[in-house]
Each structure stands twice: as C-alpha cells, then as structure tokens.
Amino acid sequence: MTRGSPGWLGDTQWRDYGRKLDLWNAFAGPELRALLTTLVPPTSRLVLDAGCGTGHVSRLIQDLLPQTSRVFALDLAWPHLVSARRRLCRTLQADLRALPLSPESFDLIWSANTLHHLPDPVESLKEIRSALRPGGLVAIGHGSYLPDMLFAWDSRLERLTNEAVRAYYRDRYGRSETELAGIRAWTGRLRQAGFSAVTARTIAIERISPLDEDASAYIQECLFDGTFRGRLSPYLSPEDDAELEALMDSQSPAWALTRPDFHFLQTFTVTTGRKPGPA
Numbered sequence: 001m002t003r004g005s006p007g008w009l010g011d012t013q014w015r016d017y018g019r020k021l022d023l024w025n026a027f028a029g030p031e032l033r034a035l036l037t038t039l040v041p042p043t044s045r046l047v048l049d050a051g052c053g054t055g056h057v058s059r060l061i062q063d064l065l066p067q068t069s070r071v072f073a074l075d076l077a078w079p080h081l082v083s084a085r086r087r088l089c090r091t092l093q094a095d096l097r098a099l100p101l102s103p104e105s106f107d108l109i110w111s112a113n114t115l116h117h118l119p120d121p122v123e124s125l126k127e128i129r130s131a132l133r134p135g136g137l138v139a140i141g142h143g144s145y146l147p148d149m150l151f152a153w154d155s156r157l158e159r160l161t162n163e164a165v166r167a168y169y170r171d172r173y174g175r176s177e178t179e180l181a182g183i184r185a186w187t188g189r190l191r192q193a194g195f196s197a198v199t200a201r202t203i204a205i206e207r208i209s210p211l212d213e214d215a216s217a218y219i220q221e222c223l224f225d226g227t228f229r230g231r232l233s234p235y236l237s238p239e240d241d242a243e244l245e246a247l248m249d250s251q252s253p254a255w256a257l258t259r260p261d262f263h264f265l266q267t268f269t270v271t272t273g274r275k276p277g278p279a
Contacts, residue, residue: 013076013093018054018083020222025056027218028143028268031205033060035270039139040064044107047071050096050128051114055084061110062088074099096124101131112141125193134277138195140186141270143205147223149265151247151256161244164235165227186271195273202269209262216257219264224248 025032040047040061047065049058052073062071073084074092081091094100096111097118109128115121128138146165151158190198207215229248233241247256256262 013078018080020226021053021056021080022083023214023218023222024143025054026214028205029056029214031203031268032057035201035203035268036060036064039270039272041108041137042066045069046106047108047110048101048106048131049073050099050109050111051075051117052084052091053080053113055080055087055091057110057112058084059087061108096127099127099131103130104133104136106132107136109136109138110141111139113143115140116142122189122192125189125195129194129275132275134275136275137272138190138275139270139272140190141268142186144267144269147264147266148204149263150223152263153259153261157240157243160236160240161228161232164232167235168231184269186269190271190273193273194276196276197274198271199273200269200271202267205266205268207264209258209260211257211262211264215264219257220248220250 036057042065044065045068047061047069049055049061049071052058052075055073058071058073062069065071070090071088072090072092073081073088074094074096075081075084076093076095078093081093085091092100096114097120109132111128115124118124125138132138146162149158150161187198187200211219225248228244232244236244246252246254249255250257
C-alpha cells in the first residue's frame with residue numbers, strides 16, 4: 001500500500017492516530033492484561049501482533065512469556081511503529097493483505113481492532129493462517145463499534161448520538177452500518193478462512209463515577225472531542241445537539257464525566273481459532 005492508496009477506512013503508511021491508541025490502551029489496560037493472561041499459551045515461542053499500533057499489547061504479551069520467546073510487532077503505519085519500537089525492538093512494517101512472513105512460523109497471532117479496516121477480512125485471515133504453525137492459535141480482538149452505554153440517564157439521547165455517529169461514518173467513508181458492524185462476524189469469518197476449534201469470549205470494560213484519569217482522558221479525547229464534537233451536528237436536531245454539547249463540555253455544569261450517575265460500558269470480544277494439524 002502506498003501513500004496514494006488508502007485502505008478501507010483511510011489508512012495509509014503515514015496515518016498516525018497513536019494518541020488515540022495510547023489512550024485506549026491506558027483505559028482498557030487492566031482488562032486487556034487479565035484477558036491476555038488467560039489467552040496467551042505460555043509455551044508460545046514465536047508470536048506476532050498483527051496491527052500492533054503503538055505496541056502496548058505487544059509488550060504485554062512479551063512480559064507474559066519466557067525471555068527465550070520472541071514477539072514481533074507488525075503495522076502498516078510508520079508513526080505507530082516508531083512508538084512500538086520503543087516498547088519492543090522487533091517491529092515490521094507490512095500490509096496485512098500480503099504478509100512478508102515465512103509460512104508456518106508463528107505459534108500465536110494476535111490482531112486487535114485491525115482487520116475490519118480491510119476490504120476482504122477472510123482473505124487476510126487466510127494470510128494469517130499461512131503464517132501459523134499447524135495447531136497454532138489466532139486471536140482476533142475487537143471493541144464494540146460504539147459504547148454499549150454512555151448516557152445511562154438518557155437512553156433517547158444515547159440512541160440518537162449512536163445513530164448520528166453511524167450516519168457520519170456512512171457519509172465520510174461510504175460504508176453502511178452493516179459493514180461497520182461487521183466486527184461481530186468473526187466466528188463465521190474464521191471458519192470461512194479454514195480455522196477450526198473457533199471460540200468467542202466477550203468481556204466488559206466498565207467505569208462509573210468518579211472516573212480515574214485514564215478513563216476520563218479516553219472518553220473525553222477519543223469519544224467526545226475526537227468522534228462526536230463538531231461532526232454530529234448535521235445529524236441531530238438543534239436542541240439535541242445543544243444538549244450533547246453541554247454534556248461534552250468540561251466547562252459546563254452539565255459535563256457528563258463529573259455526573260454522579262455517569263456509567264460507561266464498552267465490550268471487547270476475542271474470537272479465536274486454530275490452524276488444523278498437529279501442534
């Protein structure tokens with residue numbers, strides 16, 4: 001992929017959303033660490049983090065394994081790899097649609113919030129399968145497309161806000177709600193790509209007021225400022241837009257993040273499959 005050939009959601013080798021990735025990983029870090037502890041086989045000798053972002057999870061996986069095991073961090077975006085290299089020296093810039101990897105090399109391939117950016121995830125899963133050893137494990141992690149609960153005290157505004165986000169992405173990228181919600185389809189995709197022993201597990205990332213610094217920074221910067229503010233006005237009535245703006249404004253007495261009834265919920269699903277054959 002070249003600078004002039006963006007991916008399905010605008011990704012190029014120069015696109016940088018490292019700040020958002022850092023905020024997400026700090027916010028969800030405790031749950032991700034606990035999940036990986038139960039997921040990563042301790043006998044893994046060679047592991048790939050496919051779509052590593054800034055390398056947080058690559059480092060978590062490496063810390064769970066013996067020093068003799070090796071974790072490689074792969075991403076398309078060069079700015080992300082610069083950050084990942086500070087956490088883990090073994091990095092590789094590559095496109096998941098054409099992995100430059102030796103066949104049957106890895107015991108585990110982890111990929112989180114990545115494959116839904118590609119136009120044909122099943123073909124990319126086949127690329128991943130070819131890089132796994134027989135009996136090797138692939139784990140596909142995805143956060144829910146939108147928070148499962150954000151404005152617990154106002155389900156109407158929450159519903160309208162989520163609908164407005166979907167409409168915004170539809171207009172920006174030309175993608176339907178069905179396409180954007182495709183992160184729920186990984187069990188079928190893994191089976192289509194030739195994996196066996198497919199499993200799925202969903203965890204809840206839940207925060208209530210008073211919020212800690214990591215939760216407040218993630219929700220404010222990634223959701224309020226980075227996704228909602230300035231983008232959703234065309235899709236909301238003036239009254240609903242004004243109410244949403246007040247909830248997002250840290251200078252407003254109505255700021256959502258300091259409400260005593262603030263309750264945030266976002267799910268994260270990991271779907272796994274094994275490459276057929278003896279381990």
